[in-house]
Amino acid sequence: MTAQVGITGSPNSEPGSGRAAGAEANPSGDAELARRARGGDRAAFSEVYLRYAPVVHGVLVAHAPWREVPDLVQDVFVLALRAIGALDEPERLGPWLIAIARNRARDHLKRRRPEVQHEAELERAPMPSPRAPDDTDGDDDPAAAAILAAVQALPESYRETLALRLVEGLSGPEIAARTGLTHGSVRVNLHRGFRLLRERLEQREGRRTS
Amino acid sequence: MSDDYLWDPSSPPDPEVERLERALARYRYTPDAGAPRWQRTPRALRPWLVAGGLAAALVLAAVWLARAGEPAAYRIEGLPERRSIAVGEELELAPGASANLRIGTLGDLSVAGGSRLRVEAIGAEEHRLYLERGRVEARIAALPRVFQIGTPAGRAVDLGCAYVLEVDESGAARVRVTEGQIEFAFDGREVYVPANAVCRSDPRSGPSWPEFERKGGPLDDFLAVARGEKELTGKVEPATMVAELLAECSSEDTLTLWHVFADERVEGWLRDLVLERLRREFPLPRGVDAAGLAARDAAQLRAWRDSMRPAWYVRRG
Numbered sequence: 001m002t003a004q005v006g007i008t009g010s011p012n013s014e015p016g017s018g019r020a021a022g023a024e025a026n027p028s029g030d031a032e033l034a035r036r037a038r039g040g041d042r043a044a045f046s047e048v049y050l051r052y053a054p055v056v057h058g059v060l061v062a063h064a065p066w067r068e069v070p071d072l073v074q075d076v077f078v079l080a081l082r083a084i085g086a087l088d089e090p091e092r093l094g095p096w097l098i099a100i101a102r103n104r105a106r107d108h109l110k111r112r113r114p115e116v117q118h119e120a121e122l123e124r125a126p127m128p129s130p131r132a133p134d135d136t137d138g139d140d141d142p143a144a145a146a147i148l149a150a151v152q153a154l155p156e157s158y159r160e161t162l163a164l165r166l167v168e169g170l171s172g173p174e175i176a177a178r179t180g181l182t183h184g185s186v187r188v189n190l191h192r193g194f195r196l197l198r199e200r201l202e203q204r205e206g207r208r209t210s
Numbered sequence: 211m212s213d214d215y216l217w218d219p220s221s222p223p224d225p226e227v228e229r230l231e232r233a234l235a236r237y238r239y240t241p242d243a244g245a246p247r248w249q250r251t252p253r254a255l256r257p258w259l260v261a262g263g264l265a266a267a268l269v270l271a272a273v274w275l276a277r278a279g280e281p282a283a284y285r286i287e288g289l290p291e292r293r294s295i296a297v298g299e300e301l302e303l304a305p306g307a308s309a310n311l312r313i314g315t316l317g318d319l320s321v322a323g324g325s326r327l328r329v330e331a332i333g334a335e336e337h338r339l340y341l342e343r344g345r346v347e348a349r350i351a352a353l354p355r356v357f358q359i360g361t362p363a364g365r366a367v368d369l370g371c372a373y374v375l376e377v378d379e380s381g382a383a384r385v386r387v388t389e390g391q392i393e394f395a396f397d398g399r400e401v402y403v404p405a406n407a408v409c410r411s412d413p414r415s416g417p418s419w420p421e422f423e424r425k426g427g428p429l430d431d432f433l434a435v436a437r438g439e440k441e442l443t444g445k446v447e448p449a450t451m452v453a454e455l456l457a458e459c460s461s462e463d464t465l466t467l468w469h470v471f472a473d474e475r476v477e478g479w480l481r482d483l484v485l486e487r488l489r490r491e492f493p494l495p496r497g498v499d500a501a502g503l504a505a506r507d508a509a510q511l512r513a514w515r516d517s518m519r520p521a522w523y524v525r526r527g
Contacts, residue, residue: 046521057239081523144233172217
């Protein structure tokens with residue numbers, strides 16, 4: 001395991017990535033749970049896993065090849081367990097885990113794309129889509145694979161929010177609570193992201209029929 | 211498009227959003243990480259698939275022919291008389307000698323004196339070795355299951371880790387994981403061994419229940435009962451005595467207790483008591499229920515075990 005883990009949640013730099021303050025980023029009991037886990041209470045960490053595995057999964061689905069996501073979810077929680085002693089803001093447990101998931105996905109994609117040479121450049125660049133829109137990545141449902149590829153090709157904050165809503169089935173308020181984004185940002189990400197997704201799918205459909 | 215439904219799935223559905231939701235639901239998180247529900251189902255061969263397969267086979271054959279003169283091999287460091295080991299070759303070290311194998315870009319393997327090791331496969335998706343006897347220390351950073359070391363008593367499957375594997379003259383193996391986690395597989399049985407845990411395996415009966423190293427305690431007493439090495443006698447009912455022992459077991463002990471629960475060779479009443487003990491510490495995840503566990507539903511067993519795994523990443527030192 002060689003991925004580097006960011007200790008503090010890193011906010012998105014794209015439009016619609018506003019962070020929530022205080023309670024919105026701290027769904028019921030998260031901060032207390034994080035404090036207990038930080039103090040070495042492994043039952044508390046187990047509860048963190050149960051609570052956040054779908055969220056981490058959704059973020060990874062937005063960025064990484066779907067076949068590799070279950071293993072990456074495990075990686076993220078191994079990294080989180082190692083680093084939780086240094087978690088500065090227990091009330092921002094969700095954003096912290098999401099930052100680890102993003103870093104892990106980025107690290108994974110970097111290894112898959114050795115031709116991308118400049119590390120600093122890669123860190124600054126938006127997360128690349130793991131595959132071309134028409135690549136089904138071995139999925140036996142090409143229509144679903146095409147929709148997922150279109151989600152993965154959206155700007156980073158749109159793709160994560162949409163993956164949490166359309167793949168994981170979370171509601172807007174749940175996404176806000178778990179990610180630390182404001183309700184307004186989640187609404188914007190969902191609205192603009194879905195509109196962009198629909199346009200791209202229509203364009204793709206148009207290309208196929210013309 | 212209705213923003214209401216996008217924001218709140220309990221609102222009246224928007225057909226467009228609902229259609230995409232339905233299509234993407236197959237990628238949704240499931241606690242059963244071992245058997246994702248997007249797993250492919252068998253289907254009839256299609257002509258384009260056959261044609262594609264043939265083309266791929268031709269490409270593979272060409273690559274194989276091109277590489278036929280250059281067999282894949284690991285570089286050996288520390289042995290003046292030998293620089294590499296290829297698929298099908300053996301390495302036998304004299305007592306007191308030592309060597310280091312470079313496992314491509316994945317990591318390395320320290321081989322101790324007196325070891326006898328064979329390379330079975332080297333490839334992008336599979337690196338397989340076989341340790342007949344001796345001691346190796348692996349430090350591997352690879353995708354899970356890519357790197358494996360077989361022994362007469364089972365196979366250590368790397369899940370991203372560092373570990374020490376020893377095989378004695380009788381073929382019995384002992385693995386101690388120092389970082390990450392491995393799976394030890396033998397005759398259809400699989401044992402999960404996280405960092406700081408140890409597992410022993412016998413060439414006839416397979417792996418023991420893994421355990422964290424410790425000095426005595428209630429778990430040892432319980433294991434003696436579970437193995438049939440100790441009989442419970444006294445005025446108190448055996449079930450009550452066992453329940454008391456289990457109640458005194460620590461969180462770390464749940465690694466071993468889980469494997470006792472999953473082992474069908476253990477008597478049912480003991481497994482029922484272990485189930486009660488584990489449930490007190492680990493709530494059943496979504497999709498797992500008592501009936502499924504009692505019916506030995508493999509997916510539910512795995513899902514519950516996976517929910518416990520973070521608790522088994524024990525820090526030492």
